[in-house]
Amino acid sequence: MTKVRPIEIIGGGLAGLSLGLALRRAGVPVTLSDLGQYPRHRVCGEFITSLAESTITRLGLTSVMQDALHHQQVAWFNDGRQLCTQHLPVPARAMSRHRLDARLAHAFVAAGGRLHTQTRVPDRMPTAGCVIATGRRRSPSPWIGLKIHVCNLPLFCDLEVHLGEQTYVGLTRVEDNRVNLCGLFSRRELAAKGSALIIAYLRAAHLSALADRLENTDFDEASFCAVAALGFDQHLTASPGEVVLGDAGALIPPFTGNGMAMALQGAETALAPLLAYSRGAREWAETCQRIQLALHRRFRLRLTTAAVLHPFLLQRLRQRWLLRLAQVRLLPFRPLYAALH
Numbered sequence: 001m002t003k004v005r006p007i008e009i010i011g012g013g014l015a016g017l018s019l020g021l022a023l024r025r026a027g028v029p030v031t032l033s034d035l036g037q038y039p040r041h042r043v044c045g046e047f048i049t050s051l052a053e054s055t056i057t058r059l060g061l062t063s064v065m066q067d068a069l070h071h072q073q074v075a076w077f078n079d080g081r082q083l084c085t086q087h088l089p090v091p092a093r094a095m096s097r098h099r100l101d102a103r104l105a106h107a108f109v110a111a112g113g114r115l116h117t118q119t120r121v122p123d124r125m126p127t128a129g130c131v132i133a134t135g136r137r138r139s140p141s142p143w144i145g146l147k148i149h150v151c152n153l154p155l156f157c158d159l160e161v162h163l164g165e166q167t168y169v170g171l172t173r174v175e176d177n178r179v180n181l182c183g184l185f186s187r188r189e190l191a192a193k194g195s196a197l198i199i200a201y202l203r204a205a206h207l208s209a210l211a212d213r214l215e216n217t218d219f220d221e222a223s224f225c226a227v228a229a230l231g232f233d234q235h236l237t238a239s240p241g242e243v244v245l246g247d248a249g250a251l252i253p254p255f256t257g258n259g260m261a262m263a264l265q266g267a268e269t270a271l272a273p274l275l276a277y278s279r280g281a282r283e284w285a286e287t288c289q290r291i292q293l294a295l296h297r298r299f300r301l302r303l304t305t306a307a308v309l310h311p312f313l314l315q316r317l318r319q320r321w322l323l324r325l326a327q328v329r330l331l332p333f334r335p336l337y338a339a340l341h
């Protein structure tokens with residue numbers, strides 16, 4: 001009988017952990033290393049669009065995600081005014097990364113996976129059986145992502161999106177009556193920390209109405225996090241002999257609310273070819289090629305569409321155009337939504 005080949009995963013975010021869990025449940029020996037430990041907060045809108053039930057089932061995530069909130073209404077704000085609302089064709093899920101990543105890590109270990117936390121794996125040549133899921137690649141960029149949880153903040157809608165100067169911010173409810181506030185901002189030199197930094201960024205982006213609304217709310221300062229060097233990709237990247245999943249392959253702009261689903265869908269796409277490799281039915285080079293081709297087919301359209309639309313979310317004049325079209329119902333929302341997911 002052929003010996004089962006082990007898989008090594010570098011990076012324990014959504015892509016790495018969900019893949020590791022699914023492989024373990026199929027009997028594959030898996031070792032996973034991550035820089036950090038669990039639970040931990042991450043810069044993320046925590047709003048998961050278009051994640052099909054079939055993906056959740058295939059990856060064995062039903063119990064992990066069973067109490068995720070379901071959201072469908074999105075309200076768009078400009079200059080402090082609510083300009084239009086939209087009904088998502090498919091409800092989105094919402095759960096904090098603090099909870100989701102910790103549950104995945106726990107399930108992975110419970111399924112027999114070997115997890116090394118606080119372990120940095122250095123860059124190296126592609127190796128057979130090694131999957132890279134290390135998150136966004138750092139690249140010089142003018143953007144910074146900021147996130148914090150706010151307690152007991154009433155919302156006007158399931159998801160509020162506020163458009164500001166070179167900025168967009170989303171607010172959505174996650175578990176325990178917390179609201180996750182997360183935004184993409186143009187980077188500035190502002191001398192503040194935690195919630196005070198977020199308020200300063202909101203004011204600098206002419207989002208004063210939102211800043212005023214938040215001024216006396218109850219922030220969970222421990223949930224504050226920031227991430228810079230965010231380069232958004234239009235093309236998937238992987239060298240020959242490499243399997244690269246999630247943001248490490250391509251980072252889709254966050255307004256799509258689709259990066260988390262893509263990380264999980266990437267794991268789903270890679271699962272069958274990796275199982276075939278592990279069972280000795282296929283060699284590594286062919287496994288990599290098959291996965292890269294399948295990822296390309298699955299994500300090409302949404303990455304291109306997101307790259308074209310992103311400036312409309314950030315630049316004042318284009319934001320006004322976008323919202324005007326949405327108000328008079330001339331924005332082809334459903335076809336755009338379909339292209340982005």
Ligand SMILES: Cc1cc2nc3c(=O)[nH]c(=O)nc-3n(C[C@H](O)[C@H](O)[C@H](O)COP(=O)(O)OP(=O)(O)OC[C@H]3O[C@@H](n4cnc5c(N)ncnc54)[C@H](O)[C@@H]3O)c2cc1C
Pocket residue numbers: 010011012013014015016033034035036043044045046047048049119120121122123133134135136144145146182183184227230245246247248254256257258259260261263
């Ligand atoms: C501002 C902002 C808002 C967003 N909002 C949303 C949203 O609302 N909805 C949505 O779906 N997506 C959103 N995203 C995107 C989403 O967060 C990512 O797409 C998702 O986290 C990708 O998962 P991943 O597993 O690829 O990477 P990550 O979750 O980043 O995990 C990568 C892991 O690799 C580890 N790692 C890195 N290097 C090494 C190394 N050398 N050795 C060992 N471990 C390493 C890291 O510690 C990390 O845990 C947002 C992103 C940003 C920046």
